[in-house]
Amino acid sequence: MTKRCIAVIGSGEATEEESRNALEVGREIARRGAVLVCGGLTGVMEAAAKGAKEMGGLTLGIIPGEDPSSANPYIDIVIPSGLGIARNVLVVSSGQAVIAVGGKVGTLSEIAIAFVIKRPVIGLGTWQIEKARAGGNEIIFARDAKEAVKKALELSRG
Amino acid sequence: MTKRCIAVIGSGEATEEESRNALEVGREIARRGAVLVCGGLTGVMEAAAKGAKEMGGLTLGIIPGEDPSSANPYIDIVIPSGLGIARNVLVVSSGQAVIAVGGKVGTLSEIAIAFVIKRPVIGLGTWQIEKARAGGNEIIFARDAKEAVKKALELSRG
Amino acid sequence: MTKRCIAVIGSGEATEEESRNALEVGREIARRGAVLVCGGLTGVMEAAAKGAKEMGGLTLGIIPGEDPSSANPYIDIVIPSGLGIARNVLVVSSGQAVIAVGGKVGTLSEIAIAFVIKRPVIGLGTWQIEKARAGGNEIIFARDAKEAVKKALELSRG
Amino acid sequence: MTKRCIAVIGSGEATEEESRNALEVGREIARRGAVLVCGGLTGVMEAAAKGAKEMGGLTLGIIPGEDPSSANPYIDIVIPSGLGIARNVLVVSSGQAVIAVGGKVGTLSEIAIAFVIKRPVIGLGTWQIEKARAGGNEIIFARDAKEAVKKALELSRG
Numbered sequence: 001m002t003k004r005c006i007a008v009i010g011s012g013e014a015t016e017e018e019s020r021n022a023l024e025v026g027r028e029i030a031r032r033g034a035v036l037v038c039g040g041l042t043g044v045m046e047a048a049a050k051g052a053k054e055m056g057g058l059t060l061g062i063i064p065g066e067d068p069s070s071a072n073p074y075i076d077i078v079i080p081s082g083l084g085i086a087r088n089v090l091v092v093s094s095g096q097a098v099i100a101v102g103g104k105v106g107t108l109s110e111i112a113i114a115f116v117i118k119r120p121v122i123g124l125g126t127w128q129i130e131k132a133r134a135g136g137n138e139i140i141f142a143r144d145a146k147e148a149v150k151k152a153l154e155l156s157r158g
Numbered sequence: 159m160t161k162r163c164i165a166v167i168g169s170g171e172a173t174e175e176e177s178r179n180a181l182e183v184g185r186e187i188a189r190r191g192a193v194l195v196c197g198g199l200t201g202v203m204e205a206a207a208k209g210a211k212e213m214g215g216l217t218l219g220i221i222p223g224e225d226p227s228s229a230n231p232y233i234d235i236v237i238p239s240g241l242g243i244a245r246n247v248l249v250v251s252s253g254q255a256v257i258a259v260g261g262k263v264g265t266l267s268e269i270a271i272a273f274v275i276k277r278p279v280i281g282l283g284t285w286q287i288e289k290a291r292a293g294g295n296e297i298i299f300a301r302d303a304k305e306a307v308k309k310a311l312e313l314s315r316g
Numbered sequence: 317m318t319k320r321c322i323a324v325i326g327s328g329e330a331t332e333e334e335s336r337n338a339l340e341v342g343r344e345i346a347r348r349g350a351v352l353v354c355g356g357l358t359g360v361m362e363a364a365a366k367g368a369k370e371m372g373g374l375t376l377g378i379i380p381g382e383d384p385s386s387a388n389p390y391i392d393i394v395i396p397s398g399l400g401i402a403r404n405v406l407v408v409s410s411g412q413a414v415i416a417v418g419g420k421v422g423t424l425s426e427i428a429i430a431f432v433i434k435r436p437v438i439g440l441g442t443w444q445i446e447k448a449r450a451g452g453n454e455i456i457f458a459r460d461a462k463e464a465v466k467k468a469l470e471l472s473r474g
Numbered sequence: 475m476t477k478r479c480i481a482v483i484g485s486g487e488a489t490e491e492e493s494r495n496a497l498e499v500g501r502e503i504a505r506r507g508a509v510l511v512c513g514g515l516t517g518v519m520e521a522a523a524k525g526a527k528e529m530g531g532l533t534l535g536i537i538p539g540e541d542p543s544s545a546n547p548y549i550d551i552v553i554p555s556g557l558g559i560a561r562n563v564l565v566v567s568s569g570q571a572v573i574a575v576g577g578k579v580g581t582l583s584e585i586a587i588a589f590v591i592k593r594p595v596i597g598l599g600t601w602q603i604e605k606a607r608a609g610g611n612e613i614i615f616a617r618d619a620k621e622a623v624k625k626a627l628e629l630s631r632g
Contacts, residue, residue: 002384003392035393060376060393066409066433066558068318076319077351077376079395079410082433084540084556085274086244090406093382094395104293105273112267116243117382117398130286135262160542161550193551218534218551224400224567224591226476234477235509235534237553237568240591242382242398248564251540252553275540275556401590402560420609425586431579432559444604451578 004034005060006152007095007119009110010044010103010126018102021124022047024145025099030057032153037094039063039087040071040078044101049074062090089113096156099148100126100139111139120155122148162192163218164310165253165277167268168202168261168284176260179282180205182303183257188215190311195252197221197245198229198236202259207232220248247271254314257306258284258297269297278313280306320350321376322468323411323435325426326360326419326442334418337440338363340461341415346373348469353410355379355403356387356394360417365390378406405429412472415464416442416455427455436471438464478508479534480626481569481593483584484518484577484600492576495598496521498619499573504531506627511568513537513561514545514552518575523548536564563587570630573622574600574613585613594629596622 006029010022026048029036036052038045040061049059053074061075066082081087088106092098092113097120100107107126114121115137123139131138140155142148164187168180184206187194194210196203198219207217211232219233224240239245246264250256250271255278258265265284272279273295281297289296298313300306322345326338342364345352352368354361356377365375369390377391382398397403404422408414408429413436416423423442430437431453439455447454456471458464480503484496500522503510510526512519514535523533527548535549540556555561562580566572566587571594574581581600588595589611597613605612614629616622 001389001392002387002394005393058374062395068412071318073317076317077321077393077410078318079378079406081406082409082558083244083405083560084247084558085271086241086247086557089242089244089399090395090397093398094393096384104291105270105295108287108291109267109270109274112263112270113243115263116267127291128288129266133262133266133285137263159547159550160545160552163551216532220553226570229476231475234475235479235551235568236476237536237564239564240400240567241402241563242400244399248553248555248557251556252551254542399560400563401587402557402563405558405560420607421586421589421611424603424607425583425590428579428583428586429559432583443607445582446602449578449582449601453579 004153004156005037005095006034006149006156007037007091007098008044008048008101009091009098009107010101011107012041012043012045014043014047014102018044018125019047021145022101023051025101025148026051027055028146028149030055032149034153035060037091039091040075042072046072046074060094062087062094092119093117095119097122097152099124099152102126122151124148162311162314163195163253164192164307165195165249165256166202166206166259167249167256167265168259169265170199170201170203172201172205172260176202176283177205179303180259181209183259183306184209185213186303186307188213190307192311193218195249197249198233200230204230204232218252220245220252250277251275253277255280255310257282257310260284280309282306320469320472321353321411322350322465322472323353323407323414324360324364324417325407325414325423326417327423328357328359328361330359330363330418334360334441335363337461338417339367341417341464342367343371344461344465346371348465350469351376353407355407356391358388362388362390376410378403378410408435409433411435413438413468415440415468418442438467440464478627478630479511479569480508480630481511481565481572482518482522482575483565483572483581484575485581486515486517486519488517488521488576492518492599493521495619496575497525499575499622500525501529502619502623504529506623508627509534511565513565514549516546520546520548534568536561536568566593567591569593571596571626573598573626576600596625598622
């Protein structure tokens with residue numbers, strides 16, 4: 001039986017608020033028994049993984065480089081992809097839903113990829129996507145980490 | 159000596175205006191002696207490649223699937239990547255500059271990837287990117303195909 | 317703390333002996349507390365994952381396609397890579413050591429990739445690699461599943 | 475109309491004989507009007523591209539890194555893939571046939587990938603592949619560069 005996996009995306013250089021949100025998202029994913037998938041590096045990725053580990057959860061980090069030791073210390077399973085930015089596709093595809101916490105242009109690429117490959121995207125203080133071009137795709141905004149994870153789990157059931 | 163390569167991105171289902179723009183962009187790229195790179199399929203990709211071939215240019219198509227025959231008939235060199243949507247990274251990285259003609263969520267992913275890997279993006283009726291999050295990256299808008307290619311070539315000199 | 321991960325590679329159409337070996341390799345990986353990584357499909361991949369689940373282990377399957385439901389039923393975490401055969405790189409890079417059980421040309425590609433990216437390869441009835449060209453790389457042969465896993469764990473310590 | 479593309483694979487550190495063979499293979503590919511595809515770096519890749527350029531041919535180099543300037547000086551069109559060793563898949567898939575000149579473990583991975591994705595492989599002093607496991611796949615050996623290219627072109631017609 002496949003485990004529920006939720007991808008958390010966001011910048012490698014997080015603001016304090018983004019770090020707090022990511023930490024809480026990670027905790028809540030673990031509390032709810034899902035696996036946290038992320039890009040395995042710093043910032044939002046590290047805060048989310050730290051939160052998941054605090055609650056005894058399982059974390060998967062898909063990093064762009066080939067050196068497993070460049071993953072943050074809260075990653076249980078490292079995929080040292082060596083694929084550079086193309087690893088963003090894997091982070092998104094490995095989640096049944098995606099939670100975007102803040103984020104810059106790398107996160108924007110992941111949101112767009114999620115739309116293309118039909119993963120629901122839940123947003124916490126992240127990008128606004130121009131509606132007219134998005135073809136019915138949209139970010140589902142959440143007020144806080146708890147709500148974000150709740151929505152992610154609901155949407156990944158389908 | 160490496161040839162100048164310009165990537166043209168846009169939807170596989172183009173409007174009439176987008177097709178006209180893409181065709182003219184392709185022609186102008188070929189007139190200026192550059193290689194046209196695209197995703198090799200239909201819509202904007204096909205119109206741009208058609209334009210380039212009309213002017214005797216060279217076209218490279220990096221397709222998501224494994225079957226070379228799924229490329230449009232105006233592609234000289236097909237890369238049947240088999241990488242799915244991860245091929246978007248290659249389309250963008252193969253251009254010294256990128257011209258976005260219209261476009262939907264796939265194009266948005268390519269614009270964002272271009273920002274991450276530092277390729278200038280020229281836009282013809284394409285996405286509006288939220289400034290506050292883009293960290294200094296922006297689409298350079300052009301009024302028409304000629305101006306788009308002119309800017310792409312200027313910006314790919316650096 | 318990163319978990320120990322062992323990749324098991326082999327054909328999607330296994331002989332009875334290969335299936336028995338893969339099952340026992342999977343069991344032993346789980347008994348020793350390591351994570352089983354594989355290509356997520358049938359044959360050797362399925363037998364190894366089945367063995368790991370029998371012993372309560374954790375399994376990661378990196379599949380070539382985009383549809384998670386094409387993974388075998390013993391995979392806990394599916395990475396629906398969409399990368400086609402390029403996913404072979406990820407299967408190998410995700411293991412700290414690789415165990416090859418039988419195998420055809422796909423397995424040969426994975427053994428060669430393992431040599432390039434410096435993963436030790438333990439073999440159970442698998443390819444003979446021409447020594448003169450392998451530049452010091454070689455498959456370490458094991459007599460049975462238990463020995464294969466023992467060697468894989470020893471070699472992944474370094 | 476798609477151009478005929480022949481992939482040339484081999485080590486980044488070529489012997490003198492391999493360099494001579496690769497140079498002559500490159501020349502012959504260009505003489506016959508086909509495009510030379512290679513990994514874009516040194517050794518066999520550079521010698522083959524140099525040969526093709528001597529005869530006025532067209533060369534495509536798919537490099538593992540992100541920096542186009544790491545391609546050898548005989549590459550017309552650089553694809554700075556950023557995919558690491560996964561770019562081997564693209565080198566092979568971009569040729570309608572593959573010529574292996576010498577080669578080490580990287581080349582072995584490319585030969586195996588060629589077998590998986592059904593590209594004919596012509597060999598010039600390269601690996602011996604164990605027949606029993608190769609499932610009907612085999613390297614077609616050539617006596618010299620001219621014969622190698624002749625066979626590659628014949629086999630890529632089908």
